[in-house]
Amino acid sequence: MLRLTLTLLLTVLLSLVNSKALAEKPNIIVIMADDLGYGDVSCYGATALKTPHIDRLAAEGLRFTSGYCSASTCTPTRYSFLTGTYAFRGERTGIAPPNAPAIIKPGTETVGSILKRAGYTTTVIGKWHLGLGSEAGPDWNGQLKPGPLEIGFDTCFLLPTTNDRVPQVYVKDHRVLNLDPADPLWVGSKKPSPNHPTGLTHRETLKMDWSHGHNSTIHNGISRIGFYTGGHAARFRDEDLADKWVEKSVEFIEQNKDRPFFLFFASHDIHVPRMPHERFQGKTRLGFRGDSIVQLDWCVGELIKTLDRLKLAENTLVVFCSDNGPVLDDGYQDGAIEKIGSHRAAGPYTGGKYSVYEGGTRTPFITRWKGRIEPGVSDQMVCTIDLAASLAALTDQKLSQESCLDSFNILGALLGDVGSKGRPDLVQQNNGNNGTYALRVGKWKLQRYDKKIARNVVVEQQLENSSVPQFQLFNLDDDPAEKTDVAAEHPAVTTRLKHRLAEIIRQGQSRPELKSVDQ
Template sequence: MSKTYSFRAAVFAALCFTSFGGAVLPAATPESPNIIVIMADDLGYGDVSCNGATALQTPNIDQLASEGIRFTDGYCSASTCTPTRYSFLTGDYAFRTAGTGIAAPNAPAIIKPGTETIASLLGQAGYATGVVGKWHLGLGDKGGPDWNGELKPGPLEIGFDSCFLLPTTNDRVPQVYVQDHRVLNLDPADPLWVGNKKPSKDYPTGISERDSLRMDWSHGHNGTIHNGISRIGFYTGGNSARFRDEDLADKWVEKSNEFIEQHQDERFFLFFSAHDIHVPRMPHERFQGKTTLGYRGDCIVEFDWCVGELMKTLDRLNLAENTLVILTSDNGPVLDDGYKDGAIEKIGDHRAAGVYTGGKYSVYEGGTRIPFVTRWKGHIEPGVSDALVCTIDLAASLAAIVGQDMPANVCQDSVDVSEALLGREDSQGRSWLVQQDNGNGGDFGFRKGKWKLQQHASGQARNVVVEEPLQNRKVPKFMLFDLEQDPAEQHNVIDEHPEIAAQMKADLAAIIAGKKP
């Protein structure tokens, strides 16, 4: 696999002559790019055709990759959503902060006001900043969200100028949109209540009304029923504010296009936070049945459509050559994540994690090695890179790209890999990487060069074989793998390389303690 292809210089000198003698004026300074980060949810490395998928096609993602850089060693920082999103925004590993595991429906804001984030840094550089889509980082003060009042603190208190959100994740209640500080279309006469216990003895749930469900649950997702699908948690009221699952992707595209159009004459940063392909997978009717993989495959095609629609908007507004687009996922794949939607039964020869083992919830490579693409037309030379890059690095890297100084003691785990992201020749990216699961069990992966150390404090690993139902597997506390020889992490070589293992254990412990290895 080749190193990053050469970087084509972004500066084009313009020689201008006055009408009074042809004096040469200074060269124009190129503008910093607009920035769009597109983050899929639960999309595996092998789920896109540019990474080898053949059971379905993702033409828009493929085109993005063909016009930019496709990274083979691109990662997210955790194998579940909330910690990856926390680390992406703050530039700090989530395991350093308590309460950064998968957020509950009524979770308060996890990122506190005053925290420097990728949005606040870009805002200081003069960018209009917006987030559209899944949030799942909590809203409100210690008591949690005031669903019928102002939902603050939230994105607007940590650097975003505007937001249009799915407040949690769609398998958790409530199924409403949040625009800036309010639930959209909420009728005060029908207040919204959200809780973790049934509001009444006879309240219908996925257990009591299981036979009526459009999509049966396999584990855990058996609380309030909305749109014929039961969820985690309970809520009542807010009926005029509730959305249809099938309409989510269209709404994200609509609101993202509005943001781009509103800010087309200034620099902007858009975080497009897709819900596809997270459960419950209920794509719009026009995508249902488009693949042989069931609704999971159909949602991948729907996500690819979203990517294409955003790229069409950039083309229509003549912004493609002024916009850096970064495509990632928040973690690796999972098939049965609580609903019987046919994902396992219809998987066939498709391998969602590609050649890698594991997926969501796992510190095997499949849990955090994800599709990762950068494109900036006319500025990034198309190619393939094996530079090591991670979503946690986007804070430092984007600040560097736009020339924004980083204050001291912020985004401390974020490494400036901007040269790799922009395709500068021979850039290696970061030199090491920590991978975490949800952060509750002390499970970590530690990659340094070709070596990968796994630490399993509990002696168990989850979702090791993605194509089977979720289960735990007994594993040694420590395992060592040579990723060059064994990318699928099938051969534990810790006994053959005790000195390497000992050094990597020490390095990992130092990093967790906040020191440099």
């Protein structure tokens, strides 16, 4: 009888322990690099530089070989990551201009709002580039709302646009930081005065020359897209961005170490203008692009060190990803092309930023949760768009029928659970909703171009231009570089994927739990 009683007591205790473990909510950090290619870090094959801290995440976690973002430019990927909905379904989801209003409207379900509802303290620190303010555009001298705080974030510390676009100021919560009312900030699309210095009129003063498009207002010796005046006390140095993101992130983690937190660390590295801090300049033979990768790796290392110091590593899920694939010359003469050597930024894949070739959307993707995720390599297909539904499942939050329309719950795959599968198919897009798509299903990849365009991609470092048909089919198992169109050889596969892509677009959603609008 005593033995039975002890057995029952032990069973109850174990049940309570297991229930507590299941109820625990890990801290969550999503580190999103900017323009980082599949082949840009050493754990994915780079040999021209070393990324020891990113490599450590991979060694202690799960490195995905089929990890994706959903678009090959920044604004649509960030929109899809936060909302769990393909950006081509939204409005104004192409690359946002400097004065763009808030693209994600208040009340929209986001990763931030899901986790806030689950009891998390939430923040985004770094590049935003999803617009701020009302339909009239940002009120740079007043309250910048709506913004992140209206879609689920408790706090934010932002680069409001992207750093090749004006203005070069920080936004803390709803206001430009350190703005002097006596020196108001003006941002516009037209030259404010005939003598306003620009990259065209004062090119000889630049410390980094432009190659195309980035030749308007000059700040810190670099000309940008767009015009601005004033706000001088609020302006930052490009070289200090990474340090500021780390400083604010460490501060946030320390303040919230005793309760669940969500940190979206939105790095600006390695986006142009690539101007790493002086202590990283010259660290690689790849020029400022390579040096910026090393700086990004340092940022990752500082976050890992903070988790270790505060003994949070075993209670924190870290996701490392990129917003799109690589680009070499993206508007500035920074040596990226001249110094590339044998480095392959997209690894074995064709294309990069702006394209729907694999190099545009297949990126480094790593998950680490010490003690929970078994270290290894996974070939399951996962995407940043799936973090919304997957983190909702992790924190036991229900999603409405109107939210996260294309986000799949692939939590098991992200955590490396045996037998768990990633998503069965994925739509890729280039920018906004201009009719350029790709669909991957298993080994097959269909490209669709609704507008007549020219193929303009980097293949083994050579720019290749030729016209392309509306549809192309590739077998990624045999042809990962997408060099040979096999649509004619596999008409049934081509037809099936064409119909599936059209269906996903037409139905307005693809999350499995949702009912089709056709039903």
